[in-house]
Amino acid sequence: MKFINKIQKFMYGRYGVDNLYRFFFGWCVFLLILNMFIHSKIVDIVEIFIVSIMLYRFFSKNIYARRRENNVFLKIKNKMLKPFKNIKRNIKDKDHVYKRCRKCKKTLKLPLPSKRGIKHAKCPHCGKRVSFFTFKHEKIEFIK
Numbered sequence: 001m002k003f004i005n006k007i008q009k010f011m012y013g014r015y016g017v018d019n020l021y022r023f024f025f026g027w028c029v030f031l032l033i034l035n036m037f038i039h040s041k042i043v044d045i046v047e048i049f050i051v052s053i054m055l056y057r058f059f060s061k062n063i064y065a066r067r068r069e070n071n072v073f074l075k076i077k078n079k080m081l082k083p084f085k086n087i088k089r090n091i092k093d094k095d096h097v098y099k100r101c102r103k104c105k106k107t108l109k110l111p112l113p114s115k116r117g118i119k120h121a122k123c124p125h126c127g128k129r130v131s132f133f134t135f136k137h138e139k140i141e142f143i144k
């Protein structure tokens, strides 16, 4: 049996890499670089702790438990990144302004202004007035 086949057989039914693993990996690299400058024993211990969690999760055969952990991580991550989502969208999409309705918390996709100036739109969902910059008359779209 070839070496690769042995590894494949060993890894069969094991969990492997997921978003949480990549998150831990990112922290490990960050701490490794940080520790090159500060030479702290505490950072070393934290790093070893993170690596042992990573390895445990990577080789774990309890896939359902690892998947549940990953889902909890993704939920927390999405909740923390939600306020920055519209900033990211506004940078990516040059034709629209993404604004969150304060009343119903839905994100509105608004047409970009052709001239500067504060404009108002009515939220199609709850009817609350939303202030934004635009002059064009386009249909307001929902995002989630």
Ligand SMILES: [Zn+2]
Binding pocket: 101, 102, 103, 104, 105, 106, 123, 124, 125, 126, 127, 128
């Ligand atoms: Zn609304």
